[in-house]
Amino acid sequence: MAIIDRSYIRYARYAVQAYIFLFLLYAGYAFHHIVGQYEGSISAGGLTVSTLLSQADRPASIEGFLPIGALMSLKLWLTTGFFDRIHPAGLVIFIAALVMALLLKKSFCGWICPVGALSDAVWRLRQQLFKHQFGMHRWVDYTLRSVKYLLMALFIYIILIKMNPGAIASFIEGDYYKIADVKMLYFFTRMSATTLASLVILFLLSLVYRNFWCRYLCPYGGLLGLLSTFSPLKITRNNEACIHCGLCSNNCPSLIPVERLPSVRTPECTGCLTCVSRCPAKGALEISISGRRTLHPVVFIIFVTLLFFGILGIGRHAGKWQSSVTESEYRRIIPTASALEHP
Ligand code: SF4
Numbered sequence: 001m002a003i004i005d006r007s008y009i010r011y012a013r014y015a016v017q018a019y020i021f022l023f024l025l026y027a028g029y030a031f032h033h034i035v036g037q038y039e040g041s042i043s044a045g046g047l048t049v050s051t052l053l054s055q056a057d058r059p060a061s062i063e064g065f066l067p068i069g070a071l072m073s074l075k076l077w078l079t080t081g082f083f084d085r086i087h088p089a090g091l092v093i094f095i096a097a098l099v100m101a102l103l104l105k106k107s108f109c110g111w112i113c114p115v116g117a118l119s120d121a122v123w124r125l126r127q128q129l130f131k132h133q134f135g136m137h138r139w140v141d142y143t144l145r146s147v148k149y150l151l152m153a154l155f156i157y158i159i160l161i162k163m164n165p166g167a168i169a170s171f172i173e174g175d176y177y178k179i180a181d182v183k184m185l186y187f188f189t190r191m192s193a194t195t196l197a198s199l200v201i202l203f204l205l206s207l208v209y210r211n212f213w214c215r216y217l218c219p220y221g222g223l224l225g226l227l228s229t230f231s232p233l234k235i236t237r238n239n240e241a242c243i244h245c246g247l248c249s250n251n252c253p254s255l256i257p258v259e260r261l262p263s264v265r266t267p268e269c270t271g272c273l274t275c276v277s278r279c280p281a282k283g284a285l286e287i288s289i290s291g292r293r294t295l296h297p298v299v300f301i302i303f304v305t306l307l308f309f310g311i312l313g314i315g316r317h318a319g320k321w322q323s324s325v326t327e328s329e330y331r332r333i334i335p336t337a338s339a340l341e342h343p
């Protein structure tokens with residue numbers, strides 16, 4: 001049997017995840033600084049904001065944390081042709097995630113999403129500290145996995161079915177949505193005791209059960225998972241070449257029993273390629289295109305990064321990136337942010 005080492009795949013993934021995670025940390029810090037300047041100058045009664053900031057300073061990529069708003073914007077765009085001018089980058093990132101899911105499995109979750117990256121890192125840390133693995137009963141696991149699909153169905157029902165384009169347009173043009181990014185920032189920087197307790201519980205659950213948030217609760221991942229079933233790419237196992245070492249199943253972040261399957265068709269697969277990376281038997285585990293041809297992992301990695309950054313680049317180039325909320329609007333709305341309730 002020919003032994004192969006494809007560990008470069010997971011190091012490439014860690015590198016992409018780390019780059020995006022660190023970039024978003026920086027973006028979050030920069031945005032915090034910008035919002036702080038608005039708050040500071042206003043509380044001091046000054047109007048120095050416009051001399052310190054411009055719209056171009058605001059890191060638009062933070063809008064990736066507003067997927068529910070992006071789902072509304074998508075419906076508005078598809079039904080009326082109006083492209084969200086308040087958080088256009090959020091819609092561009094959302095479109096990138098959807099296109100990636102349709103073509104390259106749930107690779108947005110496996111390669112791009114900072115929550116997925118954090119969840120992965122927590123698990124790797126935990127493996128260094130404790131060897132004991134906690135199992136979950138199969139039916140409890142099935143039941144809990146349905147939660148993210150139920151949440152997804154709820155959002156789809158409310159936004160895609162119940163809300164008409166007029167209602168979405170007035171929400172998008174309202175003050176609440178204009179500073180939805182600031183509200184998201186406050187979620188972290190002005191954390192309530194309940195939020196903190198929820199995050200601690202989630203962290204502890206992620207230490208006990210691998211990828212707890214992504215596996216059971218994330219409706220965004222649920223939507224991408226369903227779309228990913230249309231992807232022509234599948235992880236395929238060749239039983240003749242397989243030596244049944246179990247490394248694929250034991251290392252799969254989504255707990256998929258790869259070793260027992262001829263090909264991975266479940267919406268839980270994130271296309272992370274951990275299984276392919278760990279498989280030591282040449283030709284045993286490959287990425288197949290419509291079950292006929294194989295795709296080299298390096299080409300897959302290039303496609304993932306090109307597709308994601310390419311769609312973001314197109315959005316930028318088309319002028320669908322920077323928010324058109326004006327500085328005077330920020331000056332007017334940000335001081336009222338804490339009191340501003342969802343309409
Ligand atoms: S089956 Fe392979 S590609 Fe899919 S989630 Fe598991 S390890 Fe990642």
Ligand code: SF4
Pocket residue numbers: 237241242243244245246247248249258259275278279280281284285
């Ligand atoms: S497909 Fe899985 S079980 Fe088979 S050789 Fe590769 S890692 Fe081992």
